[in-house]
Amino acid sequence: MLTVHHLGKSQSERIVWLCEELEIPYRLLHYSRDPVTRLAPADYRALHPIGTAPIITDGALILPESGAIIEYVIARYGGGRLKVSPESIDFPSYLFWFHFANASLLPNLTATVRAAVRKHDNAVDVRPSRVDRAMSLVEARLAETRYFAGELFSAADIMMFFPLTTLRHFRPMELTGFPNIRGYLKHVGERPAYLQAMRKSDPHMPLMLA
Ligand SMILES: N[C@@H](CCC(=O)N[C@@H](CS)C(=O)NCC(=O)O)C(=O)O
CATH class of the missing domain: 1.20.1050.10 (Glutathione S-transferase Yfyf (Class Pi); Chain A, domain 2)
Known part of the structure; x- marks a missing residue:
C-alpha cells in the first residue's frame, strides 16, 4: 500500500491532500521536526538520501519530491484525474x-x-x-x-x-x-478533502487561509 511519510507542517501535506481528493487508500506516518533545528528527524532522513518531505513508499519504491510524487500517484492510482490533458487549452x-x-x-x-x-x-x-x-x-x-x-x-x-x-x-x-x-x-x-487532509496531517496547526 502507498505510505505517505508526513513531516509536520511541511510540503508533505500536499500528498495527504492528493490522496484524499482521489479517495485512494493510503497509510499515513507522522514525523515531528527537530524542536531546535526545525529540520526533519533522523528517522525521516534515513528514508532517502535527500531526506526532505514529502517522501512516499510504495512496496520497494521510495520516492521524494512533491512534483514527482504527485505525478506518480495520479498516474498509478488516480487514473489521470486532477491533471489537465495535453489536448486542453488549459x-x-x-x-x-x-x-x-x-x-x-x-x-x-x-x-x-x-x-x-x-x-x-x-x-x-x-x-x-x-x-x-x-x-x-x-x-x-x-x-x-x-x-x-x-x-x-x-x-x-x-x-x-x-x-x-x-x-x-x-x-x-x-x-x-x-x-x-x-x-x-x-x-x-x-474543500472537504483539504480539510480532511489537514485534520489527519497537522490537526493542531492553524490553517493559514486568510
Ligand atoms: N523540492 C522539494 C522540497 C522539499 C523540502 O524542502 N521539504 C522541507 C519541508 S517543507 C523539508 O523537508 N524540511 C526539513 C529538512 O530539510 O530537514 C519537494 O518539493 O519535495
Whole structure:
C-alpha cells in the first residue's frame, strides 16, 4: 500500500491532500521536526538520501519530491484525474502553475528568509522584487480564473497551496493587498478533502487561509 511519510507542517501535506481528493487508500506516518533545528528527524532522513518531505513508499519504491510524487500517484492510482490533458487549452497553464509553485514561488519566498544578502558595489539584491513579481503574477492569475489551470481544480492547485498557506508559519506574509489570493484560499480551503487532509496531517496547526 502507498505510505505517505508526513513531516509536520511541511510540503508533505500536499500528498495527504492528493490522496484524499482521489479517495485512494493510503497509510499515513507522522514525523515531528527537530524542536531546535526545525529540520526533519533522523528517522525521516534515513528514508532517502535527500531526506526532505514529502517522501512516499510504495512496496520497494521510495520516492521524494512533491512534483514527482504527485505525478506518480495520479498516474498509478488516480487514473489521470486532477491533471489537465495535453489536448486542453488549459494544458500550458496547468504545466506552468504546477511547476511555478516549487521552481519559482517557493524558492523566492524562502530565499528572503535563508540567504544572507551579498553586498557588492555593482550588485543589487533582486529577491524582494522577485517576490513582488511572483505574488503579483499569482494575484493577476486569480483575477482571470477560479483555479490555477483554469475553471477546474487540478494538481496545480495542490502544488500552489502550500507556499500560500502553511509556508506562512515560517515565512510570514501579509495578504491584505491580494484580494484574489484571499478569495481563492477561502474557497479552496473549504474543500472537504483539504480539510480532511489537514485534520489527519497537522490537526493542531492553524490553517493559514486568510
Ligand atoms: N523540492 C522539494 C522540497 C522539499 C523540502 O524542502 N521539504 C522541507 C519541508 S517543507 C523539508 O523537508 N524540511 C526539513 C529538512 O530539510 O530537514 C519537494 O518539493 O519535495
